[in-house]
Amino acid sequence: MTTNGYDALPGMDAPELGPTGRPLREFPVPAPLADHGPARIISMCNQKGGVGKTTTSINLAAALAEYGRRVLAVDFDPQGALSAGLGVQNYDVTTIYDLLLNPKLDPHEAIQPTSVEGLDVIPANIDLSAAEVHLVSEVAREQILARVLRRVADDYDLILIDCQPSLGLLTVNALTAAHGVLIPLESEYFALRGVALLKETIDKVQERLNPSLELDGILITMFDSRTLHAREVLERVVDAFDSQVLDTVIRRTVKFPDASVAGTPVTQFAPNHAAAEAYRTLARELVVRGAVA
Template sequence: MGKIISISNQKGGVGKTTTAINLASNLVNLQKTVLLVDIDPQGNSGSGLGLEVQSLQKTTYELLIGELSAREAIQKTSISGLDIIASNINLSGLEVDFLGLERKEFKLKEALTSIKDQYDFIFIDCPPSLGVLTINALCASQSVMITLQTEYFALEGLSQLMRIISLVQNQWNQSLELEGVLLTMYDKRTNLANQVADDVRNFFKEKVYETVIPRNIKLSEAPSFGKPINLYDPDGVGAKSYKSLAEELIGKA
């Protein structure tokens, strides 16, 4: 049965989508089958894998409002073994569509039930907010991976995310666990990055991945070419870091 992991942080620009794309691609290289579910209306997971997301008619939005089944919404990517349910700007209207709807927190979970056994891993790329989309992701998941930028305001707002995780555990998904905390955009040359990393490790202990993702220009460039980093710059430090993360994730599974 596939393990469903949300990749979340309500802050934008902290590496959620970069991690979703590159972790998925590296797991495929390790002979795992992966489905990436994008529930961010920006649609960057799809565009980062080379899809023209704004023209798509079969997206997470149609899935969540019940117009499509998960099987109908799934699309192949150019990477064998990596499928995606992409999103686009249409998803931004979901909050309105869900007003007054019963069991709205479980729509994604219900939609994924029929296909979760087809994959080793299902990653849900969450939006930079803590609204109904993120709650749907957490209700559908077995665990949540937090990406945390090693910069000044990194820990600010993290307590709010932890409260939402606790709320979901108490009200809707008692089995939800913290998969791990991933330090991103790490620059080992700066005292600040090292201090943030130490603070996070002191707080989250063994839940912090040994692998850290460095600040790296190639990681920033790769999405504009519609490729994960292991195809865009396979010998670079970014590719090596996400390969290491994929191996670490499998080792903990």
């Protein structure tokens, strides 16, 4: 018997398949770390807005912190949604914008703790929208964020950069600073169309600025298995990108906006909900894949 390319042994039932068409896998709870740092840096990227970048940044960071990892989330979007979603102040404080423009500032001054033990944030606000204009004449302007994060990397196991929905200079900075890229992708046709352009940008940064940059995975978000369209888009993504598509799939639920309004991760807002468990599963899968320590 064959199911989606997986052979069942004679006399055995075919394996239960997950949304991606692969057999469901159990990812073990990661062992505690004996020590911390230096951090691996992951950029959360997609030039299309509304695909779940910030939601994933918040909840993946919180889930990894639950597993004893020290995580720094960097809000790199002028909308400041990550800062708001984690309930931290982003006005009248030192932000990532200040750190980009003033190399004399100590990045530790911008770091704020959150309600999640082990999870800190460097906030952002609308001021960041002016950064590209100020940085365009700087020498090695694509590497400014990397220089900032290098000064705090030893304090963390993971630095997660929540990028704005654009492929401009700020996103190039994030990709140049990163070791890996995670692409949240809504299971919707127009979201799928932009992946090729994003992949081209990642390849250019890898070739010209950051040879060590890797694609850590494509994460399907806002998935609704009740619709044929969502299932077809997921099937096309798996066909095109194969093992680069993560097994974990994030389903659509009202719990995410509810948690955002409360300024807390869904892992705290509704710790027993399937949405919280989905991000814990994602955290475990990334550890198994080697994207996170």
